[in-house]
Amino acid sequence: MAARAPGTRPTVESVARHARVSRQTVSNALNAPQRVRPDTLSRVLASIEQLGYRPNSAARNLRTQSTRLLGCRLLPSLQMGTGGVLDRFLHALCDAARDRGYDVLSFAAPTDDAELDVIDDLLRRTAVDAYVISGTHHVDPRPGWLAARGAPFVAFGRPWGEPDATHSWVDVDGAAGTAAVVEHLVAQGHRRIAFVGWPEGSGVGDDRYAGWLRATAAHRLPTRGLVRRSEDGIAAGAALTGRLLDLAQPPTAVVCVSDVMALGALRALEDRNLRAGSEVAVTGFDDSPLTTVVRPGLTSVRQPLEAVAERVIEVLLDHLSGSRTDPARVLLDPALVVRDSSDRGGSPVRAAATRPRALSTTPRVRSDRR
Amino acid sequence: MAARAPGTRPTVESVARHARVSRQTVSNALNAPQRVRPDTLSRVLASIEQLGYRPNSAARNLRTQSTRLLGCRLLPSLQMGTGGVLDRFLHALCDAARDRGYDVLSFAAPTDDAELDVIDDLLRRTAVDAYVISGTHHVDPRPGWLAARGAPFVAFGRPWGEPDATHSWVDVDGAAGTAAVVEHLVAQGHRRIAFVGWPEGSGVGDDRYAGWLRATAAHRLPTRGLVRRSEDGIAAGAALTGRLLDLAQPPTAVVCVSDVMALGALRALEDRNLRAGSEVAVTGFDDSPLTTVVRPGLTSVRQPLEAVAERVIEVLLDHLSGSRTDPARVLLDPALVVRDSSDRGGSPVRAAATRPRALSTTPRVRSDRR
DNA sequence: ACTAGCGATTTGATCGTTCATCAGACAGAC
DNA sequence: GTCTGTCTGATGAACGATCAAATCGCTAGT
Numbered sequence: 001m002a003a004r005a006p007g008t009r010p011t012v013e014s015v016a017r018h019a020r021v022s023r024q025t026v027s028n029a030l031n032a033p034q035r036v037r038p039d040t041l042s043r044v045l046a047s048i049e050q051l052g053y054r055p056n057s058a059a060r061n062l063r064t065q066s067t068r069l070l071g072c073r074l075l076p077s078l079q080m081g082t083g084g085v086l087d088r089f090l091h092a093l094c095d096a097a098r099d100r101g102y103d104v105l106s107f108a109a110p111t112d113d114a115e116l117d118v119i120d121d122l123l124r125r126t127a128v129d130a131y132v133i134s135g136t137h138h139v140d141p142r143p144g145w146l147a148a149r150g151a152p153f154v155a156f157g158r159p160w161g162e163p164d165a166t167h168s169w170v171d172v173d174g175a176a177g178t179a180a181v182v183e184h185l186v187a188q189g190h191r192r193i194a195f196v197g198w199p200e201g202s203g204v205g206d207d208r209y210a211g212w213l214r215a216t217a218a219h220r221l222p223t224r225g226l227v228r229r230s231e232d233g234i235a236a237g238a239a240l241t242g243r244l245l246d247l248a249q250p251p252t253a254v255v256c257v258s259d260v261m262a263l264g265a266l267r268a269l270e271d272r273n274l275r276a277g278s279e280v281a282v283t284g285f286d287d288s289p290l291t292t293v294v295r296p297g298l299t300s301v302r303q304p305l306e307a308v309a310e311r312v313i314e315v316l317l318d319h320l321s322g323s324r325t326d327p328a329r330v331l332l333d334p335a336l337v338v339r340d341s342s343d344r345g346g347s348p349v350r351a352a353a354t355r356p357r358a359l360s361t362t363p364r365v366r367s368d369r370r
Numbered sequence: 371m372a373a374r375a376p377g378t379r380p381t382v383e384s385v386a387r388h389a390r391v392s393r394q395t396v397s398n399a400l401n402a403p404q405r406v407r408p409d410t411l412s413r414v415l416a417s418i419e420q421l422g423y424r425p426n427s428a429a430r431n432l433r434t435q436s437t438r439l440l441g442c443r444l445l446p447s448l449q450m451g452t453g454g455v456l457d458r459f460l461h462a463l464c465d466a467a468r469d470r471g472y473d474v475l476s477f478a479a480p481t482d483d484a485e486l487d488v489i490d491d492l493l494r495r496t497a498v499d500a501y502v503i504s505g506t507h508h509v510d511p512r513p514g515w516l517a518a519r520g521a522p523f524v525a526f527g528r529p530w531g532e533p534d535a536t537h538s539w540v541d542v543d544g545a546a547g548t549a550a551v552v553e554h555l556v557a558q559g560h561r562r563i564a565f566v567g568w569p570e571g572s573g574v575g576d577d578r579y580a581g582w583l584r585a586t587a588a589h590r591l592p593t594r595g596l597v598r599r600s601e602d603g604i605a606a607g608a609a610l611t612g613r614l615l616d617l618a619q620p621p622t623a624v625v626c627v628s629d630v631m632a633l634g635a636l637r638a639l640e641d642r643n644l645r646a647g648s649e650v651a652v653t654g655f656d657d658s659p660l661t662t663v664v665r666p667g668l669t670s671v672r673q674p675l676e677a678v679a680e681r682v683i684e685v686l687l688d689h690l691s692g693s694r695t696d697p698a699r700v701l702l703d704p705a706l707v708v709r710d711s712s713d714r715g716g717s718p719v720r721a722a723a724t725r726p727r728a729l730s731t732t733p734r735v736r737s738d739r740r
Numbered sequence: 741a742c743t744a745g746c747g748a749t750t751t752g753a754t755c756g757t758t759c760a761t762c763a764g765a766c767a768g769a770c
Numbered sequence: 771g772t773c774t775g776t777c778t779g780a781t782g783a784a785c786g787a788t789c790a791a792a793t794c795g796c797t798a799g800t
């Protein structure tokens with residue numbers, strides 16, 4: 001009995017013939033094994049194995065009206081800013097998706113509107129089942145647009161400035177991150193702790209600022225004149241930090257809203273012959289590759305992107321399966337990674353401190369409030 | 371005449387009814403417009419526009435036995451090494467693919483073997499039409515495996531160590547890059563130009579070394595004792611450069627095989643209170659974000675990844691369409707980006723030199739030899 | 741006037757899978 | 771012994787597009 005012609009892909013038909021059952025039984029063996037008697041099941045599975053059969057996804061997609069593909073935009077990672085973060089996220093997303101039987105269709109788009117054009121195309125062609133949008137920001141057109149079309153999606157990032165948004169999102173609690181940084185600095189004996197941030201109005205930046213504000217208030221630390229803001233950049237970070245250091249009562253620690261800003265801060269110290277870590281502490285945010293490239297190693301806050309990706313996938317699939325109708329709002333805790341730039345400890349134990357120490361390696365879920 | 375039920379996606383059928391033609395004419399209007407009479411065509415296109423119709427990709431995929439998807443692995447961009455390069459490449463690949471009507475399915479895989487497992491899955495399911503593999507290296511199992519399965523693919527990277535490989539590839543001429551670096555340094559008056567590289571046996575590393583060797587030989591420059599090798603890393607780059615600087619006749623320029631190595635070299639200079647650029651020139655490779663993060667800005671070699679991606683797609687589609695049966699071998703020239711780390715010029719014109727100057731911005735195609 | 745030939749359009753079949761439905765076997769209850 | 775219910779497996783139809791081939795209308799050649 002010829003299993004199949006050489007050069008031809010096995011189909012459900014050829015497997016059925018090989019196992020002496022019908023098409024549907026082969027289909028059941030894969031999609032609803034409990035419906036098939038054990039001995040039949042093993043026979044069918046053996047044939048499947050032997051012929052190397054996998055269901056043709058185009059046919060399955062057509063019949064089930066789903067593609068098992070998730071769309072995700074590749075952000076323009078030109079700058080170091082958050083580029084590394086979103087690349088890591090995409091990686092984690094692909095992993096998490098594949099674990100659940102989905103794949104990721106990635107595309108590039110220079111602007112939000114261009115992204116919506118692509119999504120519109122994919123949506124009309126029913127080329128993907130759902131979307132993941134990342135890098136949400138104030139007056140973001142995407143959530144509303146997607147919701148209006150009834151397209152299933154989950155956002156990595158809160159709907160900044162739209163507290164009554166009804167879509168699902170997963171985000172990292174930036175405020176908790178900066179608060180943890182401040183706690184760490186306080187434990188190191190710092191009391192004048194400055195904040196170098198972005199201009200007000202950026203959701204992410206304001207969130208990180210809020211954490212600094214909350215923690216300094218909790219410890220009754222001085223804040224007057226210790227907040228400086230500017231657009232992201234090394235030069236900007238250096239300039240802002242420079243002005244802080246030139247104060248009559250300069251801070252002994254500088255909490256930066258990003259690793260890039262922190263790099264600028266380190267330069268400002270260098271220019272004044274101040275030693276980072278032992279004399280003035282500097283911290284960043286995002287735990288980008290930058291942190292291990294500078295001297296001293298930069299203390300930073302690491303986003304649990306793997307966990308974010310897993311939650312995003314979980315929520316998305318719940319929506320697709322219909323088992324969830326209400327929006328999920330998930331906030332995860334980031335992890336503090338301490339390096340020498342915030343370590344006042346004596347040099348003898350420097351080697352030990354160099355090794356990144358994650359204060360909370362397994363980020364716990366903060367909330368899933370409705 | 372009801373165009374379509376609300377909430378229902380338009381199909382070729384509903385468009386046909388709306389335009390008072392048959393299914394096939396609608397199909398032809400999209401896939402073979404020259405077969406349709408102009409007035410019919412415009413009527414059909416108007417209906418398509420009006421109903422917002424796009425062919426269901428699952429149905430089209432099933433019928434045409436092609437998915438218009440290309441598979442591409444997301445490399446573990448943990449380290450800064452070449453991570454940035456491959457992220458940029460993926461971005462460019464998505465762009466180039468979309469311009470030609472294709473999309474990219476990206477997936478993560480920790481090892482080559484894991485990648486082959488995923489590819490095997492995608493292949494059996496006929497979920498993608500072709501693959502792009504990147505980061506080729508010595509004894510790479512992937513090209514042979516793919517070729518044996520008859521899967522269409524193109525590699526970004528030469529088949530190192532396998533001169534008689536029969537698959538198509540596109541790569542960047544690393545030797546031309548380091549040679550251009552040497553030319554630039556010679557023009558700046560340097561004569562003792564060292565090379566800090568990776569251990570022999572890495573295709574990419576050996577290629578870049580070859581360019582240095584060729585160019586130094588062409589100018590009859592000394593090379594004795596001026597080559598140091600080690601695995602990639604900041605510390606390694608610093609150590610190797612340190613030993614070079616401690617020579618009786620130290621080099622005045624250090625050409626590094628990577629930006630990471632170059633960063634180490636800059637540190638070695640710093641530790642010896644030597645000024646990079648004005649006293650000792652340092653250059654890297656890959657034009658990663660690192661180059662603009664260090665002080666002084668690091669001269670580097672930029673790979674034309676957009677051009678690489680375009681050529682990869684072009685070759686791939688030629689293979690898919692059957693218009694190409696012989697393997698394509700495309701080598702593109704990289705571009706030198708000069709920054710302060712290799713600039714001996716006086717400080718008055720520093721501002722001008724700070725602006726990156728691409729010596730050959732539009733990389734020309736070197737060859738397409740068979 | 742008749743038909744060959746060509747271009748424009750339509751019709752029937754097909755891609756490979758899963759859904760909905762139905763037939764048969766087999767056990768237990770009366 | 772028959773009837774009912776459950777479990778297993780089989781059959782026809784459908785998903786929405788394109789391919790192959792047939793049909794129709796028209797012009798031009800004889």
